Amino acid sequence: MGKYEPLARFLKASKKARVDLSFDEIERLLGFALPPSSKSYRAWWSNNASNNVMTQAWLEAGYKTERVDLDQKKLSFSRIDAERRLGDPHPIFGCARGVVNVAEGTDLTAPADPSWSGPSDLTS
Numbered sequence: 001m002g003k004y005e006p007l008a009r010f011l012k013a014s015k016k017a018r019v020d021l022s023f024d025e026i027e028r029l030l031g032f033a034l035p036p037s038s039k040s041y042r043a044w045w046s047n048n049a050s051n052n053v054m055t056q057a058w059l060e061a062g063y064k065t066e067r068v069d070l071d072q073k074k075l076s077f078s079r080i081d082a083e084r085r086l087g088d089p090h091p092i093f094g095c096a097r098g099v100v101n102v103a104e105g106t107d108l109t110a111p112a113d114p115s116w117s118g119p120s121d122l123t124s
């Protein structure tokens with residue numbers, strides 16, 4: 001995380017569900033100017049963990065960005081549900097486990113309709 005550690009520490013110390021900050025306030029926390037692209041491209045503030053190292057700083061602190069306003073140069077950091085942190089799978093994964101039973105002897109690789117497999121010996 002390195003140079004973005006001051007922002008991560010600030011967010012971790014916050015007990016608020018939402019932290020509103022201007023770009024200037026973030027720069028003061030960091031001690032250096034944000035890259036020019038952060039002030040021109042909303043995507044720079046995305047919550048995609050592979051986006052940039054700053055994204056990892058706020059995600060690992062337990063926050064996500066919301067309401068990015070490039071005109072006013074401000075945004076909100078909202079606390080991520082404690083159950084879901086960076087790298088955790090979405091709760092939908094595995095939700096159907098044990099719901100479907102396949103009859104013994106069923107070939108799941110066989111076409112449901114023989115005509116889908118093309119010409120065959122079955123249609124003589």
